Structures are given as C-alpha cells and as structure tokens.
Amino acid sequence: MPNGGPPPTEDKKLFNFYWFGLFMSEVDPKIFKEVQDMNRRGFIKVCGTMAVASMVDPSLFSHVLAQQQDGMFQAYKKALLVKADGTPLKEGDIKPHVNYIFFYPHTATPCYLINLDESVPPAEVKLRDGKSYRWMGGIGSKKSIVAYSAICAHQWSYPTPQYSFINYYPPHKPSDTTKKAGIIQCCAHLALYDPKQGGSIIDGPADFPLASVVLQEEGGLLYAVGVLGKDQFQQFFDNYRTELRQQYGSTAKARELVDKCTVAEVDKYVQAVVMC
Numbered sequence: 001m002p003n004g005g006p007p008p009t010e011d012k013k014l015f016n017f018y019w020f021g022l023f024m025s026e027v028d029p030k031i032f033k034e035v036q037d038m039n040r041r042g043f044i045k046v047c048g049t050m051a052v053a054s055m056v057d058p059s060l061f062s063h064v065l066a067q068q069q070d071g072m073f074q075a076y077k078k079a080l081l082v083k084a085d086g087t088p089l090k091e092g093d094i095k096p097h098v099n100y101i102f103f104y105p106h107t108a109t110p111c112y113l114i115n116l117d118e119s120v121p122p123a124e125v126k127l128r129d130g131k132s133y134r135w136m137g138g139i140g141s142k143k144s145i146v147a148y149s150a151i152c153a154h155q156w157s158y159p160t161p162q163y164s165f166i167n168y169y170p171p172h173k174p175s176d177t178t179k180k181a182g183i184i185q186c187c188a189h190l191a192l193y194d195p196k197q198g199g200s201i202i203d204g205p206a207d208f209p210l211a212s213v214v215l216q217e218e219g220g221l222l223y224a225v226g227v228l229g230k231d232q233f234q235q236f237f238d239n240y241r242t243e244l245r246q247q248y249g250s251t252a253k254a255r256e257l258v259d260k261c262t263v264a265e266v267d268k269y270v271q272a273v274v275m276c
C-alpha cells in the first residue's frame, strides 16, 4: 500500500479512484494481467468492488484470483517477510539454491522459500482428476523466487526443530536415491515435487501437488498473501495436535494467522536435515 494519507478531498468518488489508481500501480503486474484476462464485463464489475475493497486491504484483490482458480487459491493475511533481526528481507538476501524456511499463513505451518537462480515462468499445475490451476511463476527481478508449503502433500511430513524429511535438492546436490536434483523431495515415502512447475508431482505417492505460497513484491519488500493449491493444513493440525500443543503451548496458538514471517536458512531451524 502506498505511504502517506489520502488526497485532501471530500469527494468520495475521487477518493476511491485515487486509492484504486495507486493500488493498481503497485499491484504485482502478473496479478494485474490475470485480471485483465477476465472478460470485460466481469472486470468492470470487479473494479467497482475493488475500488473500495482495496482501501481496506490489497490482499482482498487476490480474492479475484480465487474466483479464477476454481477455489484453489486462498487469500490469507498479508505478511511481510523479515530477517532474523526483524528488518525486511530483500531479494538480494535470498542466496541461490539455499533452502529457507518461514511460517505462513499460520504460526505453525512451515513453508520453503527458494531462489532458483533462473527465470521461472507461470505453469499449469495438473491434478490427478484432470483439473488444473495456474501457478504464476517466480517473483523478483529475475522471476526466480518461489515459495511452497513444506507440509508434504502425501502424509504431511514437515520440518520440525529436530529433523526434516522434506527438503529442496539443489542442482549440485542430487538425491542419492532418485538421482534427481532441482526438486523438493520427501524421504518419508519418496514424493517428488517440481519447484519450477508450481509444485507439480514428479513422482511418488502424493495425490496432490505441493501447495504454493503466493508472494508479492512491493517497493522492494516481499510479502506472502495467500496459498495456491490444495493445502494440507487441516490434516496437519489434526494429525499433529499433540506435537503442536507441546511446541506452541496450544493448538489455538499454532493456528494463529501471522502478519510477519521470519525467514531463516533451514539448517538454522532444523537440527537434522535428512537428505536421501
């Protein structure tokens, strides 16, 4: 959102247009393009709504995406990505092919942030039932930064402070078992996901692709704004109720929605990163 206050006018219509114009100029161009691709009548209708809604929270604009994604997109609180010292994480802080962890949209739901060091274009993510949804590709100046839920879509293996079976394998570090690199692999039952293709299934037992975190860059700051794909949050909270209660004090605390995400290299959070 823009800094500073609204223009000095009492005219509500002009006021709405002012904010809407500023919002549209700062929104991720890919999202703007998605909206442009809607039929014109629908777009005009949406604009009328969003001129007001964007004054409240720009992430509301993302709900338009939800309608276009057949319910596969869920907007959550817009959360700023920050470093361990609390200052905003910048694109230049994200080293290529390093696996970073942060927690979004809930306090206890882990995600991975990866700079794939190459432009990653949008992709169609296919589901086993033949349906698909559109993933919007990498962000940043190189369009190389991507983010995914780190909860395996098979049986919800996830990184804990003790160990992580699901990890990113950079190009120079292929899996000993599958010999594949540039993938996200879960060693629990060898589910393989493609971070260049919106988390699509490459191989293994998962029934769903890995859910992706929708990122936005605004004025050099990075935000998480929602989750695309079938998230596994409910199963995660149901299955790990005891563990999460121990770690966070209560399940309510573990489920709290965040508005800031501290990003750390995964081996700073996890004692044993299990690569297989």
Ligand code: FES
Pocket: 152, 153, 154, 155, 156, 157, 186, 187, 188, 189, 190, 191, 204, 205
């Ligand atoms: S839990 Fe990840 S492959 Fe089974």
